Amino acid sequence: MEIKDYVAKLSAAFALGSADLSAIAIAFKKALQEGLAGKPSPLRMLPSFIADPTGKEAGEVLAVDFGGTNVRIIKVALDGKGGSRIENILKFPLKAADGSYDHVSAKAQGDELFDYIAAKIGEIAPSGTMAPLGHTFSFPCEQKSLNSAFLIHWTKEIRTKGVEGKDVTELLKAALARKGVNNAKPVAVINDTVGTLLTAAYSDSDADIASICGTGHNTCYLEPRHPLSGKPMIVNMESGNFDAVPQTQVDAELDAASEMPGRQKLEKMVSGYYLGEIVRLSLRRMRDEGILPACPALEERHIVRGMDIDSILIDSVDLKSTRAFASERLGLATLEMSQLTAIKTINDAIALRSARLVAATYAGTLMLIDPELKRRHSIAIDGTLYEKMPGYGANISMALCEIFGDKAKQVKTVLAKDGSGIGAAIAAAVAARASP
Ligand code: BGC
Secondary structure (H helix, E strand, O other), rough: OOOOHHHHHHHHOOOHHHHHHHHHHHHHHHHHHHHHOOOOOOOOOOOOOOOOOOOEEEEEEEEEEEEEOOEEEEEEEEEEOOOOOEEEEEEEEOOOOOOEOOOOOOOEEHHHHHHHHHHHHHHOOOOOOOOEEEEOOOOOEEEEEOOEEEEOOOOOOOOOEOOOEEHHHHHHHHHHHOOOOEEEEEEHHHHHHHHHHHHHHOOOOOOEEEEOOOOOEEEEEEOOOOOOOOEEEEEOOHHHHOOOOOOOHHHHHHOOOOOOOOOOOOOOOHOHHHHHHHHHHHHHHHOOOOOOOOOOHHHHHOOOOHHHHHHOOOOOOHHHHHHHHHHHHOOOOOOOOOHHHHHHHHHHHHHHHHHHHHHHHHHHHHHHHHOOOOOOOOEEEEOOHHOOOOOOHHHHHHHHHHHHHHHHHHHEEOOOOOOHHHHHHHHHHHHHHOOO
16 A cells, blocks of 8 residues: 555544544533443542532642652642642652662552652651641542542552552551651542642632543543532543543554553543554554564654654654654654655644544533533643643644534633642642531
8 A cells, every 4th residue: 555545544543523523522421421320331420529619728738649650749828819829849759760669560569659658748748737638649539538539440550559449548547657747637539630620610710620631531520419419519530431432453452452451441542641652553553564664663662752742743844853753762764754744644643633532521521511501611621731732722622613613612721730739738628627
């Protein structure tokens, strides 16, 4: 097959037209309704036991933001008027670059992992007082109350033993006790999407959906009348597990080789952890078809990084960045323009698909909470894809316009930078207000 025909075929497999987007949105809305009603659904619809903050929460609180292999602990001052100030921040990896420790591999134990985090909390906790601590734990959890969350299973390829099935608040409390840290009291545990929504809603009353488009992917929304309480409550949809999505052969290949085949299908098509891998596997197919020359680098997992995708996306007609990527990352220094064009076409199609799929799920959520789009909605988004990937936000907006037409003007997406951490602080302040 001619190079351009092959590339057209491969990129068409990643393309989603307006009708596809609407169909996905409708399927998403159905899954949402079924999940909320307790029927079998790919959407877990996990209750958070928290609704909007009042904006009046105040005081100095600690927040632990554990969402992947990097953890952040922050000390936040909430001013009681919708404002927050980060007073101190400590960031650290759970896996050392030099291999000296790794708390996220299959050999690691939960107690060691939480001891490591607890000791770091001890470094930042204010002395002489007991600070309420909010914990953003960004994995699917069965939440029993605002301060109790049982990990259902790890995502984002974390494999630490002895955490699945356990209440992460109890694990953290036990670790704080073992480490002698007695000036921080865990009072709330939330998902990062929930933290992002709390942060946005602290100062924007239109915010009712929040999403993470980063290493992982997930969305939550404010359910106006939750079946458990009959009152408003934020629901963590765990939308990364949505599965009514058209998978390509490349997606199926990636899924089969992942930690949890069959799970997190949407996440594996859209999130930062996997996008580079989708590009790599697509380029590997092109190599196998003879479109690219022999290339051992394409056997190496994660050889294609987020920053490579970004630089190819904004490449100019001379394809200088794509050439640099091929030469420096893949060791292919003598590609022709047609081959470089093929690489860029596939790269761009994969990035575009991510934004459009995510937008379709936002549309499905809006169809549930406000079918006529009578009100204004802010969708608060955090994560590197939304923040840094060229065109990502614009592509989401474009897709929403295709689905809703003129009414899409009622919907805006906003960056909620560091929302997940500050949200944990807000949740801690909400909990501390409820039971001082
Ligand atoms: C997790 C979610 C989380 C998302 C974004 C997913 O892998 O299952 O709980 O919200 O990543 O961090």
